[in-house]
Amino acid sequence: MQLSANNRGFTQLIEFEIEPHRQPALVMALSLQTERLARDFSGFLSASIQASDDGRRVLNYLQWQTREAGEAAFRSFERGEQDFWGLIRAHQAKTVTFGSFQVLHSLALGPDDALHCNLVG
Known part of the structure; x- marks a missing residue:
């Protein structure tokens, strides 16, 4: 079965450039914001904050x-x-870069410890 482009997963990436001493506070603020987004908007799947x-x-x-x-x-x-x-x-970000991507292929380790491939198309 062919999925339409509107039914594919969608990923947003937001990258912040900051001074290192501001990192812990920004991570906490992004965590709280992400929890609000997950609660307030349907269709949320997952999130991560990386440094x-x-x-x-x-x-x-x-x-x-x-x-x-x-x-x-x-x-x-x-x-x-x-x-x-x-x-x-508040966190004095020097630059903020936004990107969005349509998910076309994903891999995940399944409960059986096997690698599962999801082709979206």
């Missing part, structure tokens, strides 16, 4: 069931419903 070894970059990874679900959450930033811009100012 570079040098402490200068933080990556917020958000995965949604559909593009529409991810875009609805992002629109809440634009409308000011989530204080995303305040978060950027």
Whole structure:
């Protein structure tokens, strides 16, 4: 069965460049924001917050069931419903980079300890 492009998983990546001493507070703020997004928007699948070894970059990874679900959450930033811009100012991010990606292929370790491949197409 062929899935339409709207039914594929959707991933948003937001990368922050910051001073290393600001990393713990930014990670905590992103954790709280991600919990709100998961609670307030349907279609949330998973998230992770990752930090570079040098402490200068933080990556917020958000995965949604559909593009529409991810875009609805992002629109809440634009409308000011989530204080995303305040978060950027408060943690004095030097740069913030946004990226969005359609999931085409994923791999996961299953409960049987076998590698499972999900082709989306």
